[in-house]
Amino acid sequence: MGQTERHKVYRGIRAQIIGLDLPPGGAISENELARTLGVSRTPIREAVLLLTEEGLVEVFPKVGTFVSRVDPSRVAEAQFLREAVELASLRTLEPPYDEKALQMLRQNLEEQARISEDVRAFFALDEEFHRGLMALAGHDSSWSTVAGAKGHLDRARMLGIQEVPRVDTFVDDHRAIFRAAVDGDLAEAERLLASHLRVVFDDVEEIRSRSPELFVGDASARPVRRPTYVWE
Amino acid sequence: MGQTERHKVYRGIRAQIIGLDLPPGGAISENELARTLGVSRTPIREAVLLLTEEGLVEVFPKVGTFVSRVDPSRVAEAQFLREAVELASLRTLEPPYDEKALQMLRQNLEEQARISEDVRAFFALDEEFHRGLMALAGHDSSWSTVAGAKGHLDRARMLGIQEVPRVDTFVDDHRAIFRAAVDGDLAEAERLLASHLRVVFDDVEEIRSRSPELFVGDASARPVRRPTYVWE
DNA sequence: ATCCAAGAACTTGTATTCAAGTATGGTGTG
DNA sequence: CACACCATACTTGAATACAAGTTCTTGGAT
Known part of the structure; x- marks a missing residue:
């Protein structure tokens, strides 16, 4: 293109x-x-x-x-932001749902279960699931805004999921949220989504204690000027 | 600087x-x-x-x-976004409040009343008031994100406020919201803020019918290549 | 007068060059 | 050996130059 x-x-x-x-x-x-x-x-x-x-x-x-x-205060703010927006979006849900959006979510859930061992790929699917959930309520452009503001949170998540693989738990969460939403039990869906979103956040402090050099506020000075990084 | x-x-x-x-x-x-x-x-x-x-x-x-x-769907999305975030922020409020933030809000309210005839200046104060309200809950960085995503909404507001000057009403709204918040009546503050935020949005369709050429979806083609605009 | 065609005058995207300041590494000196 | 100092190689910010494509304009023919 x-x-x-x-x-x-x-x-x-x-x-x-x-x-x-x-x-x-x-x-x-x-x-x-x-x-x-x-x-x-x-x-x-x-x-x-x-x-x-x-x-x-x-x-x-x-x-x-x-x-x-990674800035813990930015992580926390992104957490607040996504929680506020995703929960508000969920509250605006009302049937009938767009069949294409539903189909996308169902297929996404299937793929999540299938490739749960590939963390990187799971992350992309997770991202698409949450976008899909907001698209179901017609708010996927707001998701774009949130997505653009949560880079620090995403990195914290990436650190967390690498050390403590909770992928299976996440898949179960997603399934339960989706089911509650399509069943029309929005209160339950909201409760499930809220607790799902909090899981990541609760891990951040632990991760920080393990890898302080990746977070702001660490005592070590500026790093090497030219770190080895690979393109592609 | x-x-x-x-x-x-x-x-x-x-x-x-x-x-x-x-x-x-x-x-x-x-x-x-x-x-x-x-x-x-x-x-x-x-x-x-x-x-x-x-x-x-x-x-x-x-x-x-x-x-x-001005894109009505973007206006609506910005409305959804700011409402979700500002109300969620309000719900996280709990005393004791930061005295400096309170002082800023009080002074802002005074100025609002004083210069209520200057629409442009009022807009800036209105913006700062809402930022201050979020700062009171420690979420002013989330406000920055929202502020960066609501340009279309701001323009719609600017159109609306020029045609139907509701400035006095807004000042009253702001005062009531602030009072409810400092009094600790968060439910009331939330109710007031929600209805306050909806006022603008309800005007958009009317404005659109009056000035269709400023909105997307208008029948007229691309405008003149070089419109007269003034810098400074 | 009307219509068509060719060129001039725009447009943005990318590349290159210039400017100004910082960190580093090596060298000379005490 | 330790320390100060200077040249050099880097950094980003802004200005300029080039490339490729679109649109408007103008001149001429019918």
Whole structure:
């Protein structure tokens, strides 16, 4: 498709940051990225600008650009935000539901069960499930806004799920939420979704104690200027 | 302060779009902006990129950049979003409140009453009031996210408030909400805030019927390539 | 007068160059 | 050996140059 260079670069870098391939605190060189990707600095800079706006990178003029460390307060805010929006969306649900959206959710749930051992793939499905749930209420554009604001939360989740694989629990949660929603029991669905969303958040502090160098407020100074990171 | 050119340009253009000085549907020329502002295209482009992400401008490669028309569905989504987040924030309120935040809100309310005839100034105060309310609950970073997603809603409000000056009503609403919150009657505060937020939204359809050319879905084609717009 | 065609004048996307400041590494000196 | 200092290689921000495509305009023919 006729994607612009900027967009491709943006998607690529963002995926690497969320997926922790680019470690929090690590340096990013616009020049090196440009060389590696075979494009000029212009689209790189524009992509970095967007990531800055999302809070995923920090730019220090004349010094360097760094992947932002995971900020617990940002994680908490993203948690508050997604909870507020997803629960509010759930409350606006009313049948009849769009059949295409339902079908998408059913298929998503099946795939979740099937590939529950591949954490990375599960994450993508999880993301799509929650988007689908909001789409069911016609609010998937609000999901986009939330999704763009929860990068720090996503990284915390990625850390958590790698250490304590709760994938099976998540799949069960998703199934229960979906069932309650289609059954029209919105109060139950809301209760289930709320507790589901809290599980991740409760793990963050524990993770932080295990890997303090990935979080802000750590005592160690700025990291190596040019960390080894792999493209593609 | 050592603001970057990009940031100044961004603020300037955004204010003009929200304030309707740059009319919805109107064209923007990067080159002309660069000439007018005395900077190169680079910071202009970066500012435009951010505005694109907010949905306030649309870029058609090799054709032109246009201020996006007001999109009723975006207005509705922003309404849903702000309502979900602001009400959820209100529910998390619990004393004791931060004295500085309280002081800010009190002073803001005084100023609102004082300059209620200047619509533009009132808008800024209104914005700060809602931010302050969320700051009272420690959620003002979530407000930033919402604020960045509600440009279309803001323009609709700007249209509405110009035609039907409800400023006095708004000031009364704000005062009542604040009082209920500090009195600890959160249920009442939530009820008041919910109905307050709905007032604007209910006006949108009426405004649309009066000025269809400012909204998407209007029959008229693309507007003049170079509309007269004033900078500063 | 009307219509068509060709070129001029725009548009944005990307690449390149210039500017200004910071961190580093090596060297000389005490 | 320790420390100060300077050249150098990097960093991002902004300006400029080039590429490719669209739209408007103008001149000419019918």
